[in-house]
Amino acid sequence: MDTIFFAHKTAVIDENCTIGKDTKIWHFSHIMSNSNIGKRCNIGQNVVVSPQVILGDNVKVQNNVSIYTGVICEDDVFLGPSMVFTNVINPRSAIIRKNQYLQTIVKKGASIGANATIICGNNIGEYAMIGAGAVVTKNIKPYALVVGNPSKQIGWISEYGHRLEFDNNGLAICKESGEQYQLKNNGVSKIEGCL
Numbered sequence: 380m381d382t383i384f385f386a387h388k389t390a391v392i393d394e395n396c397t398i399g400k401d402t403k404i405w406h407f408s409h410i411m412s413n414s415n416i417g418k419r420c421n422i423g424q425n426v427v428v429s430p431q432v433i434l435g436d437n438v439k440v441q442n443n444v445s446i447y448t449g450v451i452c453e454d455d456v457f458l459g460p461s462m463v464f465t466n467v468i469n470p471r472s473a474i475i476r477k478n479q480y481l482q483t484i485v486k487k488g489a490s491i492g493a494n495a496t497i498i499c500g501n502n503i504g505e506y507a508m509i510g511a512g513a514v515v516t517k518n519i520k521p522y523a524l525v526v527g528n529p530s531k532q533i534g535w536i537s538e539y540g541h542r543l544e545f546d547n548n549g550l551a552i553c554k555e556s557g558e559q560y561q562l563k564n565n566g567v568s569k570i571e572g573c574l
Contacts, residue, residue, distance in 0.1 A: 399436065417454070435487070449480040449499060456485045459493040459511065466499045486521065488538060508536045522560070522567040535560070535567045543567065 384402040399418030417436035435454035447466040481500035492511035504521035513530040537553035549562040
């Protein structure tokens with residue numbers, strides 16, 4: 380039977396993993412038991428995917444990322460080089476807290492920049508963009524652009540990754556796609572069917 384995904388010869392893939400069609404797993408990466416990776420994902424070099432992690436379709440994981448138990452990434456998520464997830468809020472070497480892992484959900488289309496840190500138990504909204512080196516200590520709204528340590532929101536971002544500038548009516552247009560967005564009640568949504 381042909382393998383439906385590609386794994387470099389140095390990759391380690393434990394038993395009882397689910398790996399989708401056309402996914403690529405590169406040098407020195409470790410996919411641990413009971414993890415679930417979708418279709419068309421790209422797992423870079425030196426990546427660890429821990430047990431019970433779920434990656435949707437078309438997730439891009441850059442080099443040197445560890446995705447710990449408790450993390451769920453929906454479709455089309457981008458995880459930048461050396462970004463960090465945590466899974467315990469108060470880790471101690473001498474105290475076992477494996478039953479205290481907090482869930483972190485990265486929603487569809489969100490991007491997390493290089494060297495950013497996501498403190499466990501915080502969710503990243505759809506199409507949000509976390510700047511390089513940011514430290515996320517709270518939930519992030521859909522389409523939010525956040526930077527810094529601790530991270531703070533500095534604007535809004537389109538699904539194509541461009542900063543949105545809203546007019547007096549709370550409307551903005553993505554300069555690449557032409558899609559329209561509305562700012563209302565301190566939240567952004569895409570106006571469907573408008574180009």
